[in-house]
Amino acid sequence: MKLTKIAGNTYYIPGPTNIGVFVFKDKYTLLIDSGDGNQDARLYTDILSQSDLNIKYVLNTHEHHDHWGGNNYLQEHHPGSIFYASAGSALFIENFSLFPLYIYGGNPPATLVRGVGGGRSGRIDHHLQAGTIRINEEKFDIIPLPGHSLGQTGIATREKVCFLGDALFSPEILDKYGFPFLFDVAAQYRTLGSILTLPYEYYVLGHADSVYSSQYISDLAGLNRSRLDHCMELLLDLLQQPKSREELLEEVIILEDLNPDFHEYCLLNSTLGGMLAYLMAGCGVELQVENGKSYYYQK
Numbered sequence: 001m002k003l004t005k006i007a008g009n010t011y012y013i014p015g016p017t018n019i020g021v022f023v024f025k026d027k028y029t030l031l032i033d034s035g036d037g038n039q040d041a042r043l044y045t046d047i048l049s050q051s052d053l054n055i056k057y058v059l060n061t062h063e064h065h066d067h068w069g070g071n072n073y074l075q076e077h078h079p080g081s082i083f084y085a086s087a088g089s090a091l092f093i094e095n096f097s098l099f100p101l102y103i104y105g106g107n108p109p110a111t112l113v114r115g116v117g118g119g120r121s122g123r124i125d126h127h128l129q130a131g132t133i134r135i136n137e138e139k140f141d142i143i144p145l146p147g148h149s150l151g152q153t154g155i156a157t158r159e160k161v162c163f164l165g166d167a168l169f170s171p172e173i174l175d176k177y178g179f180p181f182l183f184d185v186a187a188q189y190r191t192l193g194s195i196l197t198l199p200y201e202y203y204v205l206g207h208a209d210s211v212y213s214s215q216y217i218s219d220l221a222g223l224n225r226s227r228l229d230h231c232m233e234l235l236l237d238l239l240q241q242p243k244s245r246e247e248l249l250e251e252v253i254i255l256e257d258l259n260p261d262f263h264e265y266c267l268l269n270s271t272l273g274g275m276l277a278y279l280m281a282g283c284g285v286e287l288q289v290e291n292g293k294s295y296y297y298q299k
Contacts, residue, residue, distance in 0.1 A: 003047055006211055008159035012204055017066045019044055020155070020163040020204060021053075024136045028056040032155055032163045033206065034070030036117065041070025045077065057135055059084040059128070061145075061165030062152035063092035063099065065117030067206060072122055083125045084135075086144070088151025090124035097121075103270040115263030128153050143198070147188025148181065162200040167191050168220055170208035174227050178256035181267045185278035188228065195221050232283070235275055239285055242297035245272065 001015050011021040012032075017040070020032025029048060034041055048055060055078045060068040063085070071093070074081055085093060092099050100108040100116050113119050128142050143154035145167040156162040169180050182188055196218055203212045212220060238251055249272050253260065260268055276296055279285035284299045 001043060001047060003051060006159070006161050006202055006204070008157075010157045010159045010161040010202075012163075012211070013044055013047055014209075015040070017206055018204055018208065020161075021048070022138070022140075022157050023053060024138060026136070027053055028136060029053050030057040030059060030135055030140075031055055031074075032059050032204075033061055033067040033165070034058055034074055036066040037069040038073040041073035041077075044070070045074075054078070055081060057082050057084070059153075059155055060089060060093060060124070061154065061163065061206065062086075062149040063089040064149060064166070065099075067165065068093050068122055069117050072120060075123060083123060084128055084133075085124045086129075086151035086153045087127040088146070089149065089153065090127055091151070093122045093124055095121055103266045112263060112266055115261075115266075143194075145191045145195075147184055147191045149183050152191075156198075156200050160199070160201040161204065162198060162202065163204045164195070164206070166206045167195065168203075168205055168217075168224050169227075170205055170220075171223060172209065173207050174223065178258055179231055179252065179268055179271050180227070182228075182271050182274055185228070185232075185275055186281070189225070192221050192225050192228075231275060232279065235272075235279060236283065236285070236298065239279075239296055239298045242288070242295040244293050244295055245269070245276065248272065248276075248296065 001013050003011050003013055003021060005011050009023045013019040013021060017033060017035055019035060022030040035044065045055060055074060058071060058074055058081060071083060096119055100113050104112055130142055130144050133140050133142050139158060141156040145152045145154045145165060148166045152165050152167060154162055154164045154167060201214050203217050238248060249269055280287065285296055286299055288295050
């Protein structure tokens with residue numbers, strides 16, 4: 001990992017979660033996301049210190065632990081740092097138990113809590129809203145990008161570099177995870193459409209091996225839409241016959257050649273729930289409880 005320049009004062013640190021960095025005139029920096037935990041945050045601190053840069057501002061694009069898990073380390077080792085997230089993301093970051101609770105549907109087992117990053121909440125100082133925000137006398141564009149998560153937010157710098165969090169997935173991620181995690185399918189479709197209208201020159205994804213230029217971002221958005229369409233079409237095909245949610249998930253895992261551990265199984269089950277809600281809202285899927293089971297089916 002190393003500090004990699006994109007344009008002007010906008011950089012990123014490539015890694016399992018790509019970390020955005022904006023360098024201010026006073027050598028303080030804005031981090032866009034903080035990684036998955038203390039080890040990641042310590043590494044980013046060391047990388048920046050090699051260039052005589054200090055962390056003072058942190059913006060979390062959304063509430064998944066691999067994007068905010070370094071907050072606590074940064075709060076402890078960089079006192080006075082200021083943390084930003086949307087109100088929707090802050091709800092989960094400041095109340096960590098909510099995330100494993102909602103993907104499990106009840107009080108979660110300890111193995112799931114560990115699987116999503118542990119059990120320690122973070123702190124958010126300012127809630128983001130759509131529009132322009134000023135941080136340390138610099139202006140940034142704040143772009144709501146819900147779908148993958150409740151409160152996902154993108155940010156763009158004056159060099160026209162836009163950090164998208166997990167609003168888009170790279171081809172490699174789409175190949176690896178047949179059903180990428182989604183909170184709200186309808187919102188994700190809207191976000192995929194809105195990305196096509198963004199005026200920026202470079203785009204950084206949370207998980208990708210490269211930075212995308214504007215000429216490729218429409219193709220990538222189209223690829224993400226095609227994957228989501230595929231998921232919807234597969235479910236509609238499977239629901240030609242009534243199936244319980246568990247039976248449906250089993251068939252999806254087999255047909256998509258997935259091999260989830262328990263943590264991934266819970267994420268898939270949560271995603272499936274969101275997809276079924278979308279199909280019930282406008283695609284003719286209905287639900288019926290019979291003999292102690294709930295069945296989904298097409299009318």
